[in-house]
Amino acid sequence: MSKIAIIAGAGPGTGAAIARRFAQVYPVILLSRSEHTLNPLVKDIKHNGGSAVGIPTDVASIPSMDSTLEQIKSNFGPDLTIAAAIFNVASKFSMKPFLEQSPEQFFGSIEPAVMGAFNFAQATLPFMLHGNKDRYSPTLIFTGATAALKGSSGLSAFAASKFGTRAMAQSLAREFGPKGVHVSHAIIDGIINTEMTKGFGQDIPDAKIEPQGIADTYWHLHTQPRSAFTHEIDIRPYSEKW
Amino acid sequence: MSKIAIIAGAGPGTGAAIARRFAQVYPVILLSRSEHTLNPLVKDIKHNGGSAVGIPTDVASIPSMDSTLEQIKSNFGPDLTIAAAIFNVASKFSMKPFLEQSPEQFFGSIEPAVMGAFNFAQATLPFMLHGNKDRYSPTLIFTGATAALKGSSGLSAFAASKFGTRAMAQSLAREFGPKGVHVSHAIIDGIINTEMTKGFGQDIPDAKIEPQGIADTYWHLHTQPRSAFTHEIDIRPYSEKW
């Protein structure tokens, strides 16, 4: 019976770091919209002795997610166990005066995040339930943000999607915890150190969150015994006053 | 220049009590999906010397909300001031195991609430901004619930919609507060005493929230001077342990 980890939002940066960390123990399935993103990561994990499959997927689309699941089942058998499922899909971040936002922009931010989280949880949880006797409890982690706790000016869409995902994480933890599934929500509070953020805040060393740090903490969450689950955790650089 | 109050979700119960309270001072516009709901309330307010117009509206629909606004402008003139806008639309509440929820059910709960709150705020705020020199600051209030703070088992859709509305209320408060608009979010924590809840919890007197109490507190929020705005408030019966 196969045990795998699945990472949605396996782009460069945090997603890639999480994928590499879990690939040290499990075959990993990597989801991202673009094959372009997935290929170098799959190659890199294989090069380091891991097992990885990239499947271009739009997690906010039910048909796309369904077809991805079919592919996973045909690869690993229908009785596979998902040991870890990480929802790391970014919400669209656009700061804009509220009255200048179009409904399309507003829902274009909320739908992928909340619809994506819903689809991902519905697709993966059925394969997590029977893993609850394993050494490490099956673990579903949602990557959140400061905006999951605080709605800032001009960020109503982003905040609504992050608040919404947090609500779902809480509901799932309370429903699936007693069934042995570990559901966590991580509040990433700071700029993550990636190619994209190269230009920001260079003055203070280590003031941007290293993706590796996030990945190691996600792994730790996965290893917690069921008598000592963490549901919510914040991660921020030492330099942050917050 | 006309000054009005507008209440979305002007059904029986809380919406009606709010409408009656604000009708003591302003002409009130009452929105609800069904004319059936609006008529007796409009009649009752007029009977008591107030001024009320009921406009059947689906606030989650942009065309419906647009047409409602056109009607308001033609009634009160295009330079009307909205002194108070109350978003009191109920989210669908259905407790159900997560894996038995269909995407339609899930989004059928989130869309009306979050889309409705978005449309309502976008439609009313432009008519609130120039009221910021009035005796009472223009006030936009969102009715929330316990589920805005806590995602319970089986309630992920309901909680996501309430968390999402709270996120929007916070963002709007931070953006429009400095422009003199008072944005508040009320956490109604308990069963409201209405026709629908007649059968529940009859043993302890006053253990259900009286709509009149909510209405009086909403009115108080409206009267707060801009140096002392309240953004978030909880309302619950004395008997609640919470």
Place this chain on the structure above:
Amino acid sequence: MSKIAIIAGAGPGTGAAIARRFAQVYPVILLSRSEHTLNPLVKDIKHNGGSAVGIPTDVASIPSMDSTLEQIKSNFGPDLTIAAAIFNVASKFSMKPFLEQSPEQFFGSIEPAVMGAFNFAQATLPFMLHGNKDRYSPTLIFTGATAALKGSSGLSAFAASKFGTRAMAQSLAREFGPKGVHVSHAIIDGIINTEMTKGFGQDIPDAKIEPQGIADTYWHLHTQPRSAFTHEIDIRPYSEKW
């Protein structure tokens, strides 16, 4: 049977505004360390037709609080009802690097606040319980601050005292709510406009909280029916981004 209101921390500013507001309905007992502070306020309230008694009291001292209660009972009879008790005593605010704080400074900040809140609640609650059939439920309000929610750098003593008072307010609400006593906690989030703060932030009009606004909201809390109590409320100027 007499009904009175009692305000601890009846200094100039917020305490005085609260006293004047409640004196419109009840005889008020004003507590403050210095007679000097109390006299002009007592005079002013009487001048406006109210009834007021000032009793110099250190609420953090049990003997002082006991003697004050004896005086109140001899004035109003032993079966008096305390309709409203407001704990408005300031905590010492001193921002200082943690390693430079002496234990005396640290506890000199916590003790008056937390000990004072404890003494005040123990002294007043016994006279509130039998008032639970009155038109307005007996009400115990604690004035809190932003530091009740957030411990800032250099403010550990101030924050610990404000967090501690908030903890007590919650515990008392859960214990005495079901007995008909309304216990509230107000988070005052901003600079209050008093003699002392005259020099601060003069550029934006109304950017400092008017004591009158706080007083009116406290009065509103007192008038809430028991089916619709508010436990926690924030109060801040419109200009605050928070």
Place this chain on the structure above:
Amino acid sequence: MSKIAIIAGAGPGTGAAIARRFAQVYPVILLSRSEHTLNPLVKDIKHNGGSAVGIPTDVASIPSMDSTLEQIKSNFGPDLTIAAAIFNVASKFSMKPFLEQSPEQFFGSIEPAVMGAFNFAQATLPFMLHGNKDRYSPTLIFTGATAALKGSSGLSAFAASKFGTRAMAQSLAREFGPKGVHVSHAIIDGIINTEMTKGFGQDIPDAKIEPQGIADTYWHLHTQPRSAFTHEIDIRPYSEKW
């Protein structure tokens, strides 16, 4: 230059598990009121190849804490580094109607907790600051409880002490984080599986928190790189609905 870990509240149960975990890497100093508690733990750690010193200490007493520090300095040299300091001292838990609590009981609960946390932080932080270039950032962890977030009926003293400690943890994180010290607060939400709790809740397996789980998570916090510190974390059994 010596590097050590110090654990206050090194009683059986959580304290002992933490001590054993950190003793795998550092010499550990164990503080507890009674030598009786310390001796078997010291012996056990040594037996497993670790290094441990037990020093009977009342952390709420400044002279006692001072004398303990002198002893540590004479053992490890005055330029020692405290790599990890864990404040795991229990607050007195007594559920009691508020009006039956004596001031002595109330402050007998708050003082040891808050005074103890203050003394411990003041004593250890000066030896943590120069460790900020080490592989693992110097780490100060406070063990909290559900009562740090919620004041329950009859538990005002316990809650005030836990809220107060949390306030201090936040203030210290904001002050010492930028100096490279990792300050964390753990919310232990459930019954811990110890000798004392043997009789409780036996029906559901693993429904009590294993001390080992707490210890492993504390160790993980210690290993987080400074770009990805966690300040607050909850730990609860999977079976908890919370």
